[in-house]
Amino acid sequence: MTKVFIIDDHPMVVEGIKGLLQGEEHYPVVGSAHYALEALEAFRQDMPDVVLLDINLPDLNGIELCERIKKEFPAIKVLGISTFKERSYITRLMEKGASGYVxxxxxxEELIEAIRQVARGRMYFSMEASTAITTQRSSAQVPVLTSREKEILVLISEGLTNKEIADQLYISPLTVDSHRKNLLAKFTVRNTAALVKLGIEHGLIAL
Structure with a gap:
C-alpha cells in the first residue's frame, strides 16, 4: 500500500485527484493541504509515501517546499503535478529532490502509473514534461513566484502604488514593499518598468 498526500491550494483540484484515486486500495489518499507549512505539520503526525505537489502555493512555492520535504522527510517521494510545463520549473524541482513530474x-491510468513508479524509487515524467526537459530553451528562466507575489505583480502592472495594493489586499504597505523588492530580485531588474516587461514576456501578466 502506498499512502498518497496531496498539496494544492485549489480545493477543486484536490477533490478531483481524490476522485481519480477513489477505490484504489493500493493508493489511498491519506490527507491533503492547501499550504506548505500545513503539509509539513501533517507529515510530522503521519508520514505519507508519495506527495503530489503543486508548484504554485500561497506561502512557499513548490520548489522550496520540495527541498524542505526532502531535508526533513527524505523517505517521502515527491511527484510534481502542475499546469506549468516550462523546463525551468521542472528541472529546478528535480534539483530539489523530486522523483517525477506530470x-x-x-x-x-497515468497518474497511478506515475505514483507507482516514484514509490518504487524510479523517476517518472509525463510526455509533455519529458519533452519540456529535453527541449533546450533559449529564453531566460521564469522565476518561481508565490501566489501573493503573482497577485502583487499584476497590481503593480496596473499602476497601483504600494498603499493602494496594501488597501486592496488588506496587508501593510511595508509588506507590499517587501514583496516588490523580492520581485525585483527574482527577476534581476532594477525598476518597475523592467519588472512589468518581463512579467508580460513570461505570461505572468495578461495584456
Whole structure:
C-alpha cells in the first residue's frame, strides 16, 4: 500500500485527484493541504509515501517546499503535478529532490502509473514534461513566484502604488514593499518598468 498526500491550494483540484484515486486500495489518499507549512505539520503526525505537489502555493512555492520535504522527510517521494510545463520549473524541482513530474491534465491510468513508479524509487515524467526537459530553451528562466507575489505583480502592472495594493489586499504597505523588492530580485531588474516587461514576456501578466 502506498499512502498518497496531496498539496494544492485549489480545493477543486484536490477533490478531483481524490476522485481519480477513489477505490484504489493500493493508493489511498491519506490527507491533503492547501499550504506548505500545513503539509509539513501533517507529515510530522503521519508520514505519507508519495506527495503530489503543486508548484504554485500561497506561502512557499513548490520548489522550496520540495527541498524542505526532502531535508526533513527524505523517505517521502515527491511527484510534481502542475499546469506549468516550462523546463525551468521542472528541472529546478528535480534539483530539489523530486522523483517525477506530470501535468494536471493527466488521466487516471497515468497518474497511478506515475505514483507507482516514484514509490518504487524510479523517476517518472509525463510526455509533455519529458519533452519540456529535453527541449533546450533559449529564453531566460521564469522565476518561481508565490501566489501573493503573482497577485502583487499584476497590481503593480496596473499602476497601483504600494498603499493602494496594501488597501486592496488588506496587508501593510511595508509588506507590499517587501514583496516588490523580492520581485525585483527574482527577476534581476532594477525598476518597475523592467519588472512589468518581463512579467508580460513570461505570461505572468495578461495584456
Amino acid at each position: 501535468l494536471k491534465n493527466v488521466d487516471k
